[in-house]
Amino acid sequence: MPIDHINLARVDLNLLVALDALLAERSVTKAAARIGIGQSAMSHNLARLRELFGDELMTRGPAGMQPTPRAMALADPVRVALGQIETLVSREQAFDPATAERVFRIGLPDSTEVLIGPALLAYVCEHAPGIRFRFYAAEGKGLLDDLDADRLDLGIGVGAFPGGQVHHKRRVLATDSYLVMYNARKVPVTPPMSLEDYVRLPHVLTSLRRGERGVVDDALEQLGLSRKIALVTPRFVAVPFLVAGAAVITTMHARLARYFAAQMDLSLSPPPIELPQLTTSLLWHASYDSDPAHIWLRDTIIRVAAEEREKTAKGPR
Structure with missing residues (x-):
């Protein structure tokens, strides 16, 4: 026109x-x-x-x-x-990360912060020392709202984001499955864990929403079963400490479970039920689509996430 x-x-x-x-x-x-x-x-x-x-x-x-x-x-x-x-x-026809000064606000769950945060920070400190980050806890609809209100430059979230609009740009960072994690010294179960043990043992549930229900409960309900939830927490980083100290089990993202198990000498098992695949995505508002600094950051996060994914791609112990 x-x-x-x-x-x-x-x-x-x-x-x-x-x-x-x-x-x-x-x-x-x-x-x-x-x-x-x-x-x-x-x-x-x-x-x-x-x-x-x-x-x-x-x-x-x-x-x-x-x-x-x-x-x-x-x-x-x-x-x-x-x-x-x-x-x-813009006067900056090209973006030079080695000399640029900029603060990026990123909304993400603590699970993603654990998996890619250290590698991202290390890379930026070495290659772009003027770039700084502000991480904020955000997920789901709240993450999209923060992008719309320009309270965040980028979001990293898990799930389908059904409320996303055409101006919400999205790039898949990783897909993942689930693993059961527990302290074998307190829960004497040999993997693979049986469905009977899985239902019998108390669970720790990580949920960013209110309530005591997750994908595990949906899967168990299809089998006419339910589980006992001993504790619900919104913080993934607290879970390995809870599991290490009590006779409980938890079902979490496989990559995160492998990382925590290696750090705290915990045991892993495939879940005895079929669970949906997890998708982690990078999200941003279309208004930043052509911003050179934003493009650099997105490419950097995608590359770092791929490198970290390869490091944690080993099977369960």
Whole structure:
């Protein structure tokens, strides 16, 4: 479609920057601070935006300012457009990781942080010393929301992400299976563990959501069985210590289980039930698709993840 230059020339593109900030912050004061202008100037920008789009865009409610349906529909196209403009006019035609200074905010579960965090940090410290990271706990719908609000640059998550939209870019980092992990000195079971022992022994469940149910419970239910859950924790890194100290078992991602078992002299067994495959994905907002630094980081994480996956590709003990 040809561009209407005359009509477009009447639009102050700075208003789109203001709109993006308003939608991210849901506050005139915070949006003004985000882009470095005064509160009155941001209020003036909101008035101009309302006139431009013929919509209130932001309305006051009990929980503060809320976007209208029209504003929500504009949010992602505006973010993508601004990202493309930023790339177009950027003075940095090439990104040099050896000299660049930048902070990247990454949302990820602690299981992924354990598996690839050390190798990623080591590589960046050696090859890109000006790059810094801020890791945040995030998963599922919350991870996508944080990407949309520009609270995160990248997300790493496990699962299918059914709430993902076309602007949520995704690259599969790894697929994995499950292993049962336990302390053989407290749980005298010889692998492969039987279904009878699996159901009889108390379990530690790692869940980032509330409740006492996971994929294991779904699989057992299909067999008319259930298990006893002794403890639920949202932290994968706590599980090997719990398993080492008590007569319990846990079912976790195979690569993570191999890593913990090797570090803490724990035993592993294939689960006696069929469980679905796990998929770990790298996610980002389309507005960062062409950002040279972002591309470098994505490529680096993909490479580091592949290298670490090869190191932990051995079978269970």
